[in-house]
Amino acid sequence: xxxxxxxxxxxxxxxxxxxxxxxxxxxxxxxxxxxxxxxxxxxxxxxxxxxxxxxxxxxxxxxxxxxxxxxxxxxxxxxxxxxxxxxxxxxxxxxxxxxxxxxxxxxxxxxxxxxxxxxxxxxxxxxxxxxxxxxxxxxxxxxxxxxxxxxxxxxxxxxxxxxxxxxxxxx
Amino acid sequence: xxxxxxxxxxxxxxxxxxxxxxxxxxxxxxxxxxxxxxxxxxxxxxxxxxxxxxxxxxxxxxxxxxxxxxxxxxxxxxxxxxxxxxxxxxxxxxxxxxxxxxxxxxxxxxxxxxxxxxxxxxxxxxxxxxxxxxxxxxxxxxxxxxxxxxxxxxxxxxxxxxxxxxxxxxxxxxxxxxxxxxxxxxxxxxxxxxxxxxxxxxxxxxxxxxxxxxxxxxxxxxxxxxxxxxxxxxxxxxxxxxxxxxxxxxxxxxxxxxxxxxxxxxxxxxxxxxxxxxxxxxxxxxxxxxxxxxxxxxxxxxxxxxxxxxxxxxxxxxxxxxxxxxxxxxxxxxxxxxxxxxxxxxxxxxxxxxxxxxxxxxxxxxxxxxxxxxxxxxxxxxxxxxxxxxxxxxxxxxxxxxxxxxxxxxxxxxxxxxxxxxxxxxxxxxxxxxxxxxxxxxxxxxxxxxxxxxxxxxxxxxxxxxxxxxxxxxxxxxxxxxxxxxxxxxxxxxxxxxxxxxxxxxxxxxxxxxxxxxxxxxxxxxxxxxxxxxxxxxxxxxxxxxxxxxxxxxxxxxxxxxxxxxxxxxxxxxxxxxxxx
Numbered sequence: 168x169x170x171x172x173x174x175x176x177x178x179x180x181x182x183x184x185x186x187x188x189x190x191x192x193x194x195x196x197x198x199x200x201x202x203x204x205x206x207x208x209x210x211x212x213x214x215x216x217x218x219x220x221x222x223x224x225x226x227x228x229x230x231x232x233x234x235x236x237x238x239x240x241x242x243x244x245x246x247x248x249x250x251x252x253x254x255x256x257x258x259x260x261x262x263x264x265x266x267x268x269x270x271x272x273x274x275x276x277x278x279x280x281x282x283x284x285x286x287x288x289x290x291x292x293x294x295x296x297x298x299x300x301x302x303x304x305x306x307x308x309x310x311x312x313x314x315x316x317x318x319x320x321x322x323x324x325x326x327x328x329x330x331x332x333x334x335x336x337x338x
Numbered sequence: 339x340x341x342x343x344x345x346x347x348x349x350x351x352x353x354x355x356x357x358x359x360x361x362x363x364x365x366x367x368x369x370x371x372x373x374x375x376x377x378x379x380x381x382x383x384x385x386x387x388x389x390x391x392x393x394x395x396x397x398x399x400x401x402x403x404x405x406x407x408x409x410x411x412x413x414x415x416x417x418x419x420x421x422x423x424x425x426x427x428x429x430x431x432x433x434x435x436x437x438x439x440x441x442x443x444x445x446x447x448x449x450x451x452x453x454x455x456x457x458x459x460x461x462x463x464x465x466x467x468x469x470x471x472x473x474x475x476x477x478x479x480x481x482x483x484x485x486x487x488x489x490x491x492x493x494x495x496x497x498x499x500x501x502x503x504x505x506x507x508x509x510x511x512x513x514x515x516x517x518x519x520x521x522x523x524x525x526x527x528x529x530x531x532x533x534x535x536x537x538x539x540x541x542x543x544x545x546x547x548x549x550x551x552x553x554x555x556x557x558x559x560x561x562x563x564x565x566x567x568x569x570x571x572x573x574x575x576x577x578x579x580x581x582x583x584x585x586x587x588x589x590x591x592x593x594x595x596x597x598x599x600x601x602x603x604x605x606x607x608x609x610x611x612x613x614x615x616x617x618x619x620x621x622x623x624x625x626x627x628x629x630x631x632x633x634x635x636x637x638x639x640x641x642x643x644x645x646x647x648x649x650x651x652x653x654x655x656x657x658x659x660x661x662x663x664x665x666x667x668x669x670x671x672x673x674x675x676x677x678x679x680x681x682x683x684x685x686x687x688x689x690x691x692x693x694x695x696x697x698x699x700x701x702x703x704x705x706x707x708x709x710x711x712x713x714x715x716x717x718x719x720x721x722x723x724x725x726x727x728x729x730x731x732x733x734x735x736x737x738x739x740x741x742x743x744x745x746x747x748x749x750x751x752x753x754x755x756x757x758x759x760x761x762x763x764x765x766x767x768x769x770x771x772x773x774x775x776x777x778x779x780x781x782x783x784x785x786x787x788x789x790x791x792x793x794x795x796x797x798x799x800x801x802x803x804x805x806x807x808x809x810x811x812x813x814x815x816x817x818x819x820x821x822x823x824x825x826x827x828x829x830x831x832x833x834x835x836x837x838x839x840x841x842x843x844x845x846x847x848x849x850x851x852x853x854x855x856x857x858x859x860x861x862x863x864x865x866x867x868x869x870x871x872x873x874x875x876x877x878x879x880x881x882x883x884x885x886x887x888x889x890x891x892x893x894x895x896x897x898x899x900x901x902x903x904x905x906x907x908x909x910x911x912x913x914x915x916x917x918x919x
Contacts, residue, residue, distance in 0.1 A: 171585035171586060171832060172582075172585065172586060174585075174832070174836070175581075175582065175585060175835075175836070175839060178836045178839055178840065178843075179839060179843055179893075179896050180893070182840055182843045182844060182847075183843065183847065183889045183892055183893055184889070186647075186650075186651070186844075186847050186885065186888075186889060187885045187886050187888075187889040189647065189650060189885070190647065190881050190882050190884065190885020190886070190888075190889075191882035191885060191886065192882075194643045194644075194646075194647065194881040194882065194885070195643055195881065196880040196881060196882050197880060198877050198878060198879055198880050199640045199861070199877060199878035200877045201861070201862035201876055201877060229631055229635065232631055232634040232635055233630060233631065233634060240782065240783065241782070241783075241784060241785045241786045241789070242786075243630070243634075243786055285787060287630040288630075289629065289630075289631060293541070293867075294541065294863075294867035294868070294870075295629075295631075295632075295861070295863060295866060295867040296631075
C-alpha cells in the first residue's frame, strides 16, 4: 500500500514538473509590458513619423492582430501593404479629403467601413488602445506611406485631427 | 464521517461558515488599520512574491475547490436518482461517497475564499472599491446564497440515511443544492464578465445600469463553460479519489468497487468534456463580439504558445483516457477481439495531436514581421482554427470509439439486424469524419466570419450528432445481447490508476493555465478599457514564470485534496470502529 502511495506521489509530482519544464524550456520567454506613451517633438520629419508610426502599428496600436501585411483569403481587415493607396482611392470615391478620411478611419472607423469587411475596428484614440494625438498622426503617416504619399505633418495636422475628434469621435 | 443528528450537523456547517467569514472580516478590519495606507494609485504590496502572484495562487486554489464543490453535487444527485429509480445500492453508495467528499471540501473552499476576501481589498483597495460601487449588491447576494448552499449541503449529507425511505424528497434536496450552486456560479461569473467585457458604466467607470454591468457579453457563456468544466473537474477528482482508494485497498471487494468508481467518474469527466470545446467556442464568439482585438489577442499573439501548451495538455488527457480504456479491454471477457483496432486509434489521436500543436501566429519582432508578415509561411496555414477544429473533433471521435469499443467488448449482439448494424456503425463513423474533414478544408476558402459562425458550429454539430447516433445504435443493437462474461472489476494493473490520476492532474493544470489566460486577456487593465492597472505587476509574465506558478498551485491543490482524501478515510475508520463497538 505504501509503495503504491509513494508511486502515486511521484506521478503527481512528475506530471507537474514535466509541464513546468515545457513552459520553462520549450516556450518562448518574453514578457508583455504595457506600451509607453510617445511624445513627439515639434517639427519631427515625415520619415521619422513613418518609422514611429510603423512601431505603433506593430506594437501599441495592436493593428496587426486584425490587419494582415499582405492580402490573404478570409482576412478580417484590409491588408497594410497597400493601405495608403487604397484609402486614397476610397476617399476620392466618397469625395472626402484624403487626410480627413484617414483620421476618421482611426477615430471613428464605423463611419466608413471598407467594402467586404465587418465593422470591427475600435476607435484607437479611446481605451483600451488610447493612442495620443502625436501617435495618431504617426500612424496616419505610416499608413499613407504604404502605397501612397505622406502628407500629414506634426504638429501641422494637429488642428485638423482635433476638429475631427471633436466632430466624429467624441472627446 | 460519523452520522450525526441532522440539526446538529447543519448547525455545525453554518457555524463553521460564520466563523470563517467572521475571522475574515475581523482580519480585514485589523489589517486595514495596522498596515500603511495604500499608494496614491491604490495599491499595497505583498512581501517577497508580490501582490499579483499571491492573489493568483489564492484565487486559483479557491476556484479549484469551488469547481469541485459545485461540480461533484451535480453527478452525486444524478447517481442518487439513478440508484433510487433502478434500486441499485452501488449507485447510491457512490453518490454518498461523492457527497462525503464535497461536504468535507466545503470547509477548505470557504477558508480559501476568506483568504481571498481579505487579500483583495487590502492589496487592491481602489479596484475593489470600484467593483463594490458597480456590483456591490451581488456580493451580499453571494453571501446570502452561500449560507443557503451550506445549509442545504449539510442537510443533504447528514440526512442521507435518515431519509432513505423518502428518497424522492432527498433527491429534491440534492437538486436544490445544485440550484444554489448554479446561482453562486452565475454571481461570480458576472464579476469576471464585468472585468473582462465591461458594460453598464461610462468610460470613466461611473455606474449607468447595474443589470447591464452584470449581463455582459461574457456572463452566460462563461457560466455555461464553468458549469460543464466543474462537472468534468469534479468527476476527475472523484476518479483520482477512486484511484487512490484502489491503490490503497486491501480486499478484492474494495478494489472492485473503486475500480468501478474510477471508471464511472472518468467516463463522466470525459463525456462532459466532449461538449466543452463547443461551449468554449461560444465563449470565444462572445469575446470577439465584444472586442475583436481582445479576441484575437487571446487566440494568438502573445498567447499563441499557450494555446500550443493547451493542446499539449488536452492531448495528454486524451492519451491518458485512451490508454486507460485500452488497458481496460483486458478486464473484459472478449475484449481481446478489439486489440487490433488500438494501433489505428493511436495513430489518429497522434496525428490530431500534431496538428493541434501547430501554432498559428507567434510573437514576432518588428524585423521578423517585416520579413514574413503576420504569420509563418508554412505553419501559419496549418496552425489556423480551420485545421485545428477538425483535428480536435477527429481526436475526440477516436476517443469516443475507444469508449464504445470498451462498452461493447464483452457482448455479442443477437438482434436479427446485427450485421447491418455493424455496417451502419462504420458508415456513421466514416461519413461524419468525411463531413468534418470536408468542412475543415472548405473553411480555408471562406471569410473568417462564415467559418466562425457557420462552418465550425456545423462541424461540432455533426460530431455530437454522430456520437449520439452511435450511442443510440449501440444501445439498440446490444439490447439483450449475449454477454461473453461480466467485467472483472478490480482486476486492473496499478498503472491504469496512474492514468486516472494523470487525467485529473493535467486537467487541474489546464484549468490553472486557462484561468491565467482568460485573466491576462485584460492585459494591463483591472477592468478592460475602464480601470487601468498601474501597479508594478501590470504586465504579462514570461510563459515559464506562469508555468511555474500554475505548477505550484496544482501541487498545493493536490496536497490539500490529499488531506481531504485522508480525512474521509480516517472518518470512515472511526465510524467503523464505533459500529464494531
